[in-house]
Amino acid sequence: MIRSSATSSVDNLLLLRKLKCCQNSSPESLQKEKPRIMAKRITPRSQDYSRWYTDVIQQAQLADYAPVRGCMVIRPYGYALWENVKEGLDRRFKATGHENAYFPLFIPMSFIQKEAKHVEGFSPELAVVTHGGGKKLEEPLVVRPTSETVIGHMYSQWIQSYRDLPVLINQWANVVRWELRTRLFLRTMEFLWQEGHTAHATYEEAQEETLRMLDVYADFAINDAAIPVIKGRKSESEKFAGAETSYSIEAMMGDRRALQSGTSHNLGQNFARAFDIKYLDRNNELQYCWTTSWGVSTRMVGAIVMVHGDDQGLVLPPRLAPVQVVAVPIWKSDEEKRAVLEAVEKVKAALDDSVRLKVDDREEYSPGWKFNEWELRGVPLRIEIGPRDVVQEQVVLARRDRPGRAGKSSVPLAGLAGAVTDALTLIQNNLLLRATEFRDAHTYEPTDYESFKEAVTQGFARAWWCGAISCEDRIKEETKSTTRCIPFEQPGGTGRCVVCGGEAKEVAIFARAY
RNA sequence: CGGGAUGUAGCGCAGUUCGGUCAGCGCGCACGGUUCGGGUCCGUGAGGUCGGCGGUUCAAAUCCGCCCAUCCCGACCA
Numbered sequence: 001m002i003r004s005s006a007t008s009s010v011d012n013l014l015l016l017r018k019l020k021c022c023q024n025s026s027p028e029s030l031q032k033e034k035p036r037i038m039a040k041r042i043t044p045r046s047q048d049y050s051r052w053y054t055d056v057i058q059q060a061q062l063a064d065y066a067p068v069r070g071c072m073v074i075r076p077y078g079y080a081l082w083e084n085v086k087e088g089l090d091r092r093f094k095a096t097g098h099e100n101a102y103f104p105l106f107i108p109m110s111f112i113q114k115e116a117k118h119v120e121g122f123s124p125e126l127a128v129v130t131h132g133g134g135k136k137l138e139e140p141l142v143v144r145p146t147s148e149t150v151i152g153h154m155y156s157q158w159i160q161s162y163r164d165l166p167v168l169i170n171q172w173a174n175v176v177r178w179e180l181r182t183r184l185f186l187r188t189m190e191f192l193w194q195e196g197h198t199a200h201a202t203y204e205e206a207q208e209e210t211l212r213m214l215d216v217y218a219d220f221a222i223n224d225a226a227i228p229v230i231k232g233r234k235s236e237s238e239k240f241a242g243a244e245t246s247y248s249i250e251a252m253m254g255d256r257r258a259l260q261s262g263t264s265h266n267l268g269q270n271f272a273r274a275f276d277i278k279y280l281d282r283n284n285e286l287q288y289c290w291t292t293s294w295g296v297s298t299r300m301v302g303a304i305v306m307v308h309g310d311d312q313g314l315v316l317p318p319r320l321a322p323v324q325v326v327a328v329p330i331w332k333s334d335e336e337k338r339a340v341l342e343a344v345e346k347v348k349a350a351l352d353d354s355v356r357l358k359v360d361d362r363e364e365y366s367p368g369w370k371f372n373e374w375e376l377r378g379v380p381l382r383i384e385i386g387p388r389d390v391v392q393e394q395v396v397l398a399r400r401d402r403p404g405r406a407g408k409s410s411v412p413l414a415g416l417a418g419a420v421t422d423a424l425t426l427i428q429n430n431l432l433l434r435a436t437e438f439r440d441a442h443t444y445e446p447t448d449y450e451s452f453k454e455a456v457t458q459g460f461a462r463a464w465w466c467g468a469i470s471c472e473d474r475i476k477e478e479t480k481s482t483t484r485c486i487p488f489e490q491p492g493g494t495g496r497c498v499v500c501g502g503e504a505k506e507v508a509i510f511a512r513a514y
Numbered sequence: 515c516g517g518g519a520u521g522u523a524g525c526g527c528a529g530u531u532c533g534g535u536c537a538g539c540g541c542g543c544a545c546g547g548u549u550c551g552g553g554u555c556c557g558u559g560a561g562g563u564c565g566g567c568g569g570u571u572c573a574a575a576u577c578c579g580c581c582c583a584u585c586c587c588g589a590c591c592a
Contacts, residue, residue: 065584069583069584117592118592121591121592122592124590124591125590125591146592177591179591180589180590180591181586181590181591187591234592237592238592239592240592241592242592243592246592260592263592265592328551330550330551331550332549332550363550365550365553366549366550366552366553366554367550367551367552368550368551368552368553368554369550369552369553369554370552370553371551371552371553372552372553373553375552384551386550386551387551388551389551396551404552
């Protein structure tokens with residue numbers, strides 16, 4: 001995964017805190033403010049985006065900070081979301097011929113050191129176990145930051161012949177990278193992910209696999225997560241440590257910064273040579289395998305939060321939402337209660353098979369309170385059922401993607417299931433449309449360096465680049481933005497490098513990134 | 515590792531300048547009532563070795579020293 005200098009608006013944050021102190025100490029503001037609202041309020045995105053992000057995650061109960069620095073606890077609601085992400089990906093992996101397996105958490109230190117670029121890239125962020133059972137270990141064990149090495153080691157034993165190829169294995173696991181600056185879901189010291197590892201007889205097959213899995217990621221992101229992504233190749237300086245070529249899907253977050261949301265690597269024969277992964281071909285000649293690896297992590301959850309969320313909280317795409325529909329009954333008298341709950345039973349019967357439905361019949365909270373709560377938690381569709389609805393044999397549907405009255409409509413109880421699935425489809429499509437429009441509205445095509453510098457403060461810059469590292473470095477140094485990827489979709493022809501004016505054969509996407 | 519800041523109830527904070535009813539407020543939580551179509555309102559109550567250790571003092575949340583933790587900036591980052 002690619003990371004780059006994350007300039008967050010910390011100064012603002014500090015300022016805010018100070019401001020808040022001052023307000024609190026002023027006696028009149030202390031008494032009359034509506035403190036109840038304050039307690040559950042989310043910082044508006046426009047005021048402080050990163051604070052909004054953590055507010056939403058904590059208040060929606062996706063995750064919480066762990067007692068260990070840089071680590072987080074994924075709470076049941078957040079884990080349910082992750083499980084849906086897993087399911088969507090896993091289904092696609094199986095459909096493309098992959099099997100799941102599990103490799104160990106501990107990796108002998110010497111393994112990591114076998115591939116030169118791999119060591120170089122990973123050593124600064126390794127967690128190393130030196131003692132076990134009260135004794136110093138002969139050889140330190142690395143807590144896996146990724147598993148190319150152990151898996152390569154095993155592949156070298158499993159693969160003898162071209163008949164054994166291809167090997168198509170995926171594993172769902174946790175990995176550890178000793179990060180200095182962490183953010184919930186986006187970069188934590190331990191995170192959950194999936195890592196696919198494949199071995200092939202030829203470069204072409206490996207390349208095909210690498211691109212196939214990138215397509216799988218893009219398909220998932222677009223169709224399940226409703227996140228538009230740009231597929232492309234990583235620049236030399238941004239590629240995976242040990243890869244021949246890296247590819248990624250890049251998405252634009254709500255603050256217009258980029259987030260790499262999945263990567264796929266053609267590892268060439270680098271790991272095959274380091275781990276001796278060889279096979280006999282049809283001519284009885286010994287050949288090195290060609291391997292690939294590809295991964296998507298819990299970072300995807302962060303992307304979902306940042307792409308769709310608004311100032312009321314989370315907005316979850318229906319395909320992935322742990323709760324797709326929440327029903328809130330409303331009543332005053334016991335009599336009404338009976339009638340309303342009876343209607344709720346009908347709703348349940350109509351929807352239970354087709355959607356993930358939750359009935360919130362808690363009596364200790366008012367309907368208004370529940371509305372806010374479930375909006376904060378991002379439930380795509382709400383059903384309100386009160387006495388008036390019972391009389392008219394209808395319910396009120398409220399769409400999360402259109403807050404307030406605008407998103408409400410009355411539908412008859414008869415045929416509710418159809419109306420609900422239609423609404424969910426509508427919401428799913430609308431989220432993707434909205435995110436795509438937002439991204440496109442903030443994507444620029446600067447042709448000179450001055451406008452380029454402005455563009456990367458506003459969103460994505462799609463610009464000609466000569467491919468020189470010096471130009472890339474200058475951009476990074478002067479604009480804090482990085483090469484996100486060289487998109488597959490190219491205008492064709494040649495242009496002038498936006499930095500040096502030299503001949504450029506490709507355009508690249510530049511942006512400030514997480 | 516360098517620079518900055520913070521640590522007082524589950525959460526957010528006041529109190530620290532000028533040591534002495536300084537153990538306080540709001541939210542949350544528990545109980546009772548009242549409300550319920552967009553975060554009802556009222557009452558009662560539980561809850562804290564003031565980050566830790568040491569020092570100064572008749573007296574320390576408050577002053578001094580050391581330590582620890584967290585956050586931010588920088589460095590670093592497939």
